[in-house]
Amino acid sequence: xxxxxxxxxxxxxxxxxxxxxxxxxxxxxxxxxxxxxxxxxxxxxxxxxxxxxxxxxxxxxxxxxxxxxxxxxxxxxxxxxxxxxxxxxxxxxxxxxxxxxxxxxxxxxxxxxxxxxxxxxxxxxxxxxxxxxxxxxxxxxxxxxxxxxxxxxxxxxxxxxxxxxxxxxxxxxxxxxxxxxxxxxxxxxxxxxxxxxxxxxxxxxxxxxxxxxxxxxxxxxxxxxxxxxxxxxxxxxxxxxxxxxxxxxxxxxxxxxxxxxxxxxxxxxxxxxxxxxxxxxxxxxxxxxxxxxxxxxxxxxxxxxxxxxxxxxxxxxxxxxxxxxxxxxxxxxxxxxxxxxxxxxxxxxxxxxxxxxxxxxxxxxxxxxxxxxxxx
Numbered sequence: 267x268x269x270x271x272x273x274x275x276x277x278x279x280x281x282x283x284x285x286x287x288x289x290x291x292x293x294x295x296x297x298x299x300x301x302x303x304x305x306x307x308x309x310x311x312x313x314x315x316x317x318x319x320x321x322x323x324x325x326x327x328x329x330x331x332x333x334x335x336x337x338x339x340x341x342x343x344x345x346x347x348x349x350x351x352x353x354x355x356x357x358x359x360x361x362x363x364x365x366x367x368x369x370x371x372x373x374x375x376x377x378x379x380x381x382x383x384x385x386x387x388x389x390x391x392x393x394x395x396x397x398x399x400x401x402x403x404x405x406x407x408x409x410x411x412x413x414x415x416x417x418x419x420x421x422x423x424x425x426x427x428x429x430x431x432x433x434x435x436x437x438x439x440x441x442x443x444x445x446x447x448x449x450x451x452x453x454x455x456x457x458x459x460x461x462x463x464x465x466x467x468x469x470x471x472x473x474x475x476x477x478x479x480x481x482x483x484x485x486x487x488x489x490x491x492x493x494x495x496x497x498x499x500x501x502x503x504x505x506x507x508x509x510x511x512x513x514x515x516x517x518x519x520x521x522x523x524x525x526x527x528x529x530x531x532x533x534x535x536x537x538x539x540x541x542x543x544x545x546x547x548x549x550x551x552x553x554x555x556x557x558x559x560x561x562x563x564x565x566x567x568x569x570x571x572x573x574x575x576x577x578x579x580x581x582x583x584x585x586x587x588x589x590x591x592x593x594x595x596x597x598x599x600x601x602x603x604x605x606x607x608x609x610x611x612x613x614x615x616x617x618x619x620x621x622x623x624x625x626x627x628x629x630x631x632x633x634x635x636x637x638x639x640x641x642x
Contacts, residue, residue: 318332318334318335318336318346318348318639318640318641319334319335319336319621319622320332320333320334320615320621320622320623320624320639321333321334321335321368321379321622322334322379322380322381322602322603322615323381323602323603323605323613323614323615323624324381324382324383324389324603324605325383325605325607325612325613326383326384326385326386326607327607327608328351328386329349329350329351329383329386330349330350330351330353330354330613330624330637331347331348331349331381331383331389332347332348332381332624332639332640333345333346333347333378333379333380333381333391334346334348334640335368342367342368342369342376342377343367343368344362344364344366344367344368345362345366345367345368345377345378345391346359346362347359347360347362347381347391347403348360348640349402349403350640353626353637354624354626354637354638354639354640355638357639357640357641359640360403360404362391362406363406365408366378366391366397366406369393369394369395376394376395377394377395378391378392378393378394378395378397379392379393380392380393380418382418382419382420384420384425384447385447386402387399387400387401387402388400388425388447388448389402389403390418390425390427391406392415392418392427393414393415393416394413394414394415394416395408395415396408396409396410396411396415396427397409398450400448407450409450409452411427411429411443411452412429412431412441413429413430413431413432413441414429414430414431415427415428415429416428416429416430416440416467416468417468417469417470419470419471419472419477420447420472421472421473421474421475421476421477421500421501422474422475422500423446423447423500424444424445424446424447424477424500424501425444425445425446425447425452426442426443426444426455426470426472426477426501427442427443427444427445427452428440428441428442428443428467428468428469428470429441429443430467430468440467440468440481440482441454441468442454442455442457442468442470442479442481443455444501455501457479457481457495457504458495458504458505458506459481459483459493459495459506466482466492466511466512466513466514466515466516466517467516468480468481468482469516469517469518469519469528470519471518471519471520471521472521473520473521473522473523473565474523475497475498475499475500476496476497476498476521476522476523477496477497477500477501477521478494478495478496478497478519478521478526479494479495479496479519480492480493480494480509480511480516480517480519480528481493481495482513482514482516483513490512490513491508491509491510491511491512491513492508492509492510492511492512492513492516492517493506493507493508493509494506494507494508494509494510494526496521496526496544498523505544507544509528509547510528510530510539510541510547511528511530511539512530512532515530515531515532515533517529517530517531518562518563520563520564520565520570521565522565524542524543525540525541525542525543525565525584526540526541526547527539527540527550527563527565527570528540528547528563529557529561529562529563529572531558531559531560531561532559533559534559535556535557535558535559536557536558536559536560536561537549537550537557538550538552538557538561538563538572540585542584550585552572552579552581552585552588553579553588553590554572554574554577554579557572557574558574558575560574560575560600561573561574562600562601562604564604564606564631566606566609566610566612566630566631567606567608567609567610567630568582568609568610568630569581569582569606569610569630569631570582570584570585571591571601571604571631572588573600573601573604575599575600576597576598576599576600577590578590578591578593578601578631579591580630580631580632582630589632591631591632591633591634592632592633592634593616593625593634594625594633594634594635594636595616595623595625595634595636596618596623597618598616598617598618598623599617599618599619600616600617601614601615601616601617601625601634602614602615602617602622603615606630606631609630610627610628610629610630611626611627611628612626612627612630612631613625613626613627613637614627614634616634616636623636623639624636624637624638624639625637
């Protein structure tokens, strides 16, 4: 891969928004703190009903959260949030404030496209707006940060957010923000390499106390590599070195205690890059022939998952050998929002052009089976 001159791309498949009228919501009077309290949650078993279009997924060790839409795919329609504590057998709808609407996700329209939870109580809705809850969704707070929020990750004690600001007539610039989990006080993270202007969006990944950020360097020319900032102590101290990808194409990142993985598009296809024990990046070979630019990589407790257009491969020996992952759904094109909240247990959205399915693995990613979705 020649000093790692390939580029990364985070694969986050987000569905469009919904436009169904939401149940009554109590809103704090003018002059009071920006807190909104939804009406009582609605609990129902899965079954035939109005179809919820799944847009985003979050998973903790005890709970699944899905964000979706009902009835339309336009911008500025009410978002729908559901929670399950029994692997999808029963779902509870958590009515959101009317101000929480769905967005196209391109940063030009208000609203949200993603959901993230650090614990059963601490969560965020984001992209490009940012809302927080500290009571499992009973109340929501609108947070004001500069730029459009494009990513949220949780490390051991810190919540990390990436925002992208694009002023008219000026180059876009990414920022990495941090806040102690459980608080709303976001501030700029002091990384060794701030993001250069007009480069690819910042990519950030976490795993326990390990935090990695791929940022575009300055100056930013076509053949410049991006830069990797890495911390193994929850962001208290950092190391800095050349990354595996090109500034202008950006990419995705996955980290463990000793290994950094990335999926790097080149404009024609993608390559998987890996660095172990802080060695230089090298290209990871596998059974795949030619990966599309949208390829991604995810790290679990004991496995690594590479995803492509309708295909996936899993390794349990740090890339020494690979096997084909089975996703038991109708024709799917990508796996999105992949997470492994337990050693061998993971969740994802299997995404097709007009729908998506909630899927679950109990063997580290070798086999993915459908779970019952919420019904609206």
